[in-house]
Amino acid sequence: xxxxxxxxxxxxxxxxxxxxxxxxxxxxxxxxxxxxxxxxxxxxxxxxxxxxxxxxxxxxxxxxxxxxxxxxxxxxxxxxxxxxxxxxxxxxxxxxxxxxxxxxxxxxxxxxxxxxxx
Amino acid sequence: xxxxxxxxxxxxxxxxxxxxxxxxxxxxxxxxxxxxxxxxxxxxxxxxxxxxxxxxxxxxxxxxxxxxxxxxxxxxxxxxxxxxxxxxxxxxxxxxxxxxxxxxxxxxxxxxxxxxxxxxxxxxxxxxxxxxxxxxxxxxxxxxxxxxxxxxxxxxxxxxxxxxxx
Numbered sequence: 001x002x003x004x005x006x007x008x009x010x011x012x013x014x015x016x017x018x019x020x021x022x023x024x025x026x027x028x029x030x031x032x033x034x035x036x037x038x039x040x041x042x043x044x045x046x047x048x049x050x051x052x053x054x055x056x057x058x059x060x061x062x063x064x065x066x067x068x069x070x071x072x073x074x075x076x077x078x079x080x081x082x083x084x085x086x087x088x089x090x091x092x093x094x095x096x097x098x099x100x101x102x103x104x105x106x107x108x109x110x111x112x113x114x115x116x117x118x
Numbered sequence: 119x120x121x122x123x124x125x126x127x128x129x130x131x132x133x134x135x136x137x138x139x140x141x142x143x144x145x146x147x148x149x150x151x152x153x154x155x156x157x158x159x160x161x162x163x164x165x166x167x168x169x170x171x172x173x174x175x176x177x178x179x180x181x182x183x184x185x186x187x188x189x190x191x192x193x194x195x196x197x198x199x200x201x202x203x204x205x206x207x208x209x210x211x212x213x214x215x216x217x218x219x220x221x222x223x224x225x226x227x228x229x230x231x232x233x234x235x236x237x238x239x240x241x242x243x244x245x246x247x248x249x250x251x252x253x254x255x256x257x258x259x260x261x262x263x264x265x266x267x268x269x270x271x272x273x274x275x276x277x278x279x280x281x282x283x284x
Contacts, residue, residue, distance in 0.1 A: 091167055092128035096142045096245075098164035102154045103146040110150070 013057045014078070018042065019050045023059065023073055030063075030070040136257050138249040148238040151245055152209045155234065161187070174198070181206055185214065201229065211235050216249070218260075228256045 014020060018040070025031060025039050036047045051071055054060040058077035062069050128142045144151050154160045156179050162172035166189045173196065174188035186200035198219035205213035215229040231250045236243055251257040 089128055089130040091169075092130065092140050092142070094167035094169075095164050096128050096144070098167060099151075099154055100144065102160050102163050103144055103150055106150045106153060106160075107146055 013053050013059060016050070016053075018046070019054055022047070022050055022054065026060065026071050027073045027075075030072045032068045032070055036071075132257075133248075135254040136251045138251075138257060138260060140247040140249070142245055144243045144245060145241075146243055147241055148236040148243040149209045151243040152236055155236075155245070156212070165189070170197070179203060179206060188219075201232075204231070209236060225259075228252055230256070230260070 014023065021040055022036060025036060031039070033044060033047050033051065036042070036051075037044050040047065042050075051060060051062075055062065059074055060071050061074045062071050064070075128140055131139045131141070133139050154164070156177060158175040158177050161177065162175045165175070165187055166172050170189040170191040172187070173190050174186055176184070176186045178184050181203055183203045184200065185203065186198065188196055188198040190196050199216055200219065201215035201217055203212065203214045205211065212234045214232050214234075216232050217227055217229045221227055228251065230252075233246075233248045233250070235246045235248070237246070238244075249257075249260065251260060
């Protein structure tokens with residue numbers, strides 16, 4: 001059954017190593033399934049299966065070119081996921097920016113006291 | 119292509135399926151970083167990251183002693199964590215447990231084991247906080263992701279994508 005792709009699905013989609021290889025391969029230029037088969041040394045059904053998973057979460061866009069279908073990376077679809085994970089890193093960065101200010105005060109205080117134990 | 123991050127940015131990596139590692143270098147000797155990390159009045163100044171007000175900051179810094187931090191966010195929500203100190207090596211290392219108080223109903227509480235390590239070189243201190251969860255599900259809930267494997271690789275890839283998008 002078709003259902004709406006969630007962010008977690010997108011994480012799972014790009015967590016698979018072969019799918020990341022595909023994303024790498026189509027990041028710079030459009031490629032057909034046959035291109036990917038020869039580039040990655042995978043069987044055609046496997047490549048098609050991975051592409052389907054990536055398309056379902058919007059990570060890959062496709063267009064028809066005559067009889068060929070060309071696939072390319074849709075980076076914009078992945079950027080929100082990237083930003084989402086980065087928010088945890090941002091929280092700690094912001095905490096540590098404040099910690100820098102605290103340390104500045106402590107250093108100043110220590111110098112003012114004329115004591116140094118290091 | 120390696121992601122470019124400034125030394126002032128905290129780096130978050132996922133060394134194993136159950137772990138989160140937070141790392142940052144500070145321009146101060148380690149006894150001061152340790153002081154800022156273990157003194158309630160000082161923790162209250164940085165732990166909220168300007169996202170709210172520190173309502174509770176209790177630190178009973180001895181083995182078996184308890185700690186509790188509660189922040190009230192700007193929209194009035196309280197976010198609390200508490201735990202217990204397991205190992206303390208002054209200026210070097212603190213091992214403590216951490217329990218998030220806001221788990222959704224029906225989700226069991228889980229204590230992660232956090233190890234903070236202070237390493238000084240040339241007057242600068244590297245702080246590393248290793249968060250060890252009991253299993254991958256809790257780790258993933260912690261970073262809010264549901265990835266099966268290879269999260270770090272995927273993050274590296276996403277970093278490249280984000281950079282290429284400008």
